[in-house]
Amino acid sequence: MGGKRKASDTVPKAKAGEKKAAKAKAKPKPLVVKPCTELELSKDSLNAHVLAHLASCDATTLKEECFAGILEEPPNGTCGLLPYDAGVATAKLSKGEPYCCAAPLWWLNLNWELQPGVPKYKCRLDCLQKHFFSKAAFIKKEVLVYVEMPELPHLNKGQLLAFDSPEIRDAFRQALAAAVNHARDMEITDRQEALKPWKDAMLSVPFRFKAIEAEQHVTNTLFSPDSIIQEREDVGVLHENMRTSALMRSFEVMDLKRQLESGENAEKQTKQSLRDKYSDIKMAKGSEPVTVTFVEQAQMIHNSAAMSSPRVRNILLRFDEQGLENPMDSLHKIREVIVQSDKTKTDNLEWNFEMLFDFWQTCSEGGGKRDNISLGLLEGKMTGWNGKSLPQLFLYKRSLLHFLWKTMEKMTWHSEVKELLRSVTVSVVACRRHLGTLDKPAAFEQRAGWPESADALLLAIESLVYSYQHDEKILASLKNRKSVEECLKHADLKHFMEAVDKTPPDGNVDDANDGIGEEEDDGECAEEEGGDALPAVLDCNRSAAEMFMHNSSADTDDKVLEMRNKINMGVKGAERRVKGLVKLVAETSESSDLQALIANTSALKVQGSKKHYNVTVVDAKLLCESGVQAKYRPPPTRQTQLTKLLEAAYGAKGSDWTIGDAIVALDGGKADFEEKILKALPQAKKLHLTKYYVTYTSESLEGRIQRQHQETSLNQMECVYVFTVEPLSVIARPRATMPTQTTRGNVIGPLTAVKWSDAKECWNIRWVDKKKMLGAENLAVPDDKGEEKACKNSDVIPALFWESPETLAQEICHSLGAVAVLDLSAGSGHWALSCLRLRLPYVGVTLTATHSSMLEKKLTSKVLSLMSVSGNSLFDAAHASALQEATKGQEENTKNQKKRPAPKPKVRPEPAVGQNAGEGGQDEADGAAGGGSGGGEEGEGNTSREDLLKKIRMTMA
Structure with missing residues (x-):
């Protein structure tokens, strides 16, 4: 171990022809290692997130008052070993004997590792912390440190390098920071007493120091009986879910190969030689064995473009952190995805692995089925897939995405809308972060102010590319070698593009129809004019959000428009939720x-x-x-x-x-x-x-029981x-x-x-609308014995x-x-609403097409109401907050209007001299009938229109 080595250096190997005399004359230099707080981490490094987490734990610990100046604290022997003594260390190490003692943990350079190319998992640290350090406890495993003579350990505090597994120490560092956070709110004396056992454990870590000469290499420790690889397997014996996985083993093998081949005279390692290195390692139950085939697959994977991409590597590590539930715990599966994606194209690899992880999480409810991604699905050997694989399907869906983006460029929307739409749909990770899923949408406020066609295109991308409910139809197009344009013309998919094309694109976002009140009012007018429009939604069936949108449709105040955008985002979210889970057929x-x-x-x-x-x-x-x-x-x-x-x-x-x-x-x-x-x-x-x-x-x-006797x-x-x-x-x-x-x-x-009279629980509609909903075939003829008068078209009665x-x-x-x-x-949609609460797919058979349209609006209104009620599965905090703010502002506006003084009545001028009463009466009649100034405009208290007409007739006579 040479004094010239830095923290990032690997263990050098001595030159084969070096003479002993040269070794004796070589003057070792002190180690120079950056302390933990000064470590500069790259976000793309293999263990960046874990190392950053441990650095944060150390910073938390060192900020505590009782751990200040910890490097100057003397070691103690509370762990059972004698504390470090400089004289004893000099005597033993000078003779080449190992020296076992207790020393502080921070004497080590905690950032240096013997195998930097092996991934670290926080889940493993959490497991070790729970098992060993649920309360203050000593580290029982000795820390192996090689010391270059004539340097002594106490002269290199904070720079000593450990040649054993760091997982136990990392778990202790994490537990120590947790204890400091737990004791933060205590009084000073209580806090010092609570942290004293942890401080003793930190100052009394068992060390084993071994003396080596300068430039002497120690890589043979990798496979000694107490090697780091064997230590990792021993930990797996204690915890089955901490076994060495296939991916972790591949990193370990490739890191070992790199270290063994470093140096001028190093020999090139073959597949057989790497396998032989593991012949004496006792594997834990469930750990991945090393065979020639395994080494070959590991080399192929690590030499491809996959491992050079931080995005792909991080996705694979996220898979591996699932432990026994990892559906990709096989190098053969990983290799198959790389081959199907063309191992030289990084963009294909990143797209497919990200889609795979999302597919597994979405389709197995967060990772509940390990066999969700089978090898046959990746190889294209599933029955009915005609040789097509899941990676090929994902690449076809990316072609769909690119086609929909080209469609977007042809629209005349504002450029900011196009840029934002592209940014939130560029990958499945961005889509989930900004939009969520169809049944669990995220709060994306910007889409509320978009044109209808832009929102429809975004819904098409969410449903076809980043959702998996239409995959069978898309797969049918892929099997039949159809283009993406032909795929979008499928009978069950074409409505997505029809929704984009049916709304004329509008370049001004502010002019887009962002409310539902206007649409309903248009329907009402069309019906009164004899049109064949859908029945209008009654106020009793509207949610609070829809009522606000309806009542504020003509308001031009900036604050109101801002609140309308926020409320409309919830409305669109409810519509997407209903359309995503509910299918209604007549x-x-x-x-x-x-x-x-x-x-x-x-x-x-x-x-x-x-x-x-x-x-x-x-x-x-x-x-x-x-x-x-x-x-x-x-x-x-x-x-x-x-x-x-x-x-x-x-x-x-x-x-x-x-x-x-x-x-x-x-x-x-x-x-x-x-x-x-x-x-x-x-x-x-x-x-x-x-x-x-x-x-x-x-x-x-x-x-x-209105028509029955009370005795019944x-x-x-x-x-x-x-x-x-x-x-x-x-x-x-x-x-x-x-x-x-x-x-x-x-x-x-x-x-x-x-x-039946409770409009909140019972769906009430007009009798004229009910006849359309039921249809002629489902409206039985009433009997002649009934004494009830026939309903009027305007009567509001229960739908069922x-x-x-x-x-x-x-x-x-x-x-x-x-x-x-x-x-x-389907009725009033009670079963549909139950499925919406439970996020289950639902298909309902309605009586008529009118029934389908009315029921879809009713379900949207009901979902909107539940989105503002805390404690249920449909609750949306962002929508509830926006609705509460809008309602409060509306109430304040109403109070302010009530406080305003009523306008004073206008004083009518006296008739001019010579003007007769008949002329004056005619003026009054004209004012009343024409709506001009005077008494006809202001009204005369409780005078009705019929009374005014009588006065007009009398004047005319």
């Missing part, structure tokens, strides 16, 4: 047509299992209504319609019910429903039937039929909304039936009278562990 006359519509939806592609079912639900009382008699009796169950819907669901699932399917049917309290559902359900005889009983409170049902009994029960291939199996846990009950029970309740509350949908989804829902009776 019922068709033929079962085969409906089957084709729902067969390729995302909800049917999710595979269910025992305790986690793919739910198909039908509620017969939502499939039609009985006109004006609807509130007095439930609608009839039509056998033909029920059969058509269930046959379409059965055909869409491949004409076979699987173990993971659960068919849920609600009878609405009808005695003949069981017979009808068994007749309509395909393969009903082969299915197991489980019944749940739902109870309702009597108070909530009293309003629904009140039915407070509803039966839920659950059909499964095997006996139903559920996870025993508390119910979602009734924690005192468990899912093991077959009774759900008592629930509260929704009041006999619908079960949303609580029941939540409880059934919770009990069955639903992973997706196919709803054959």
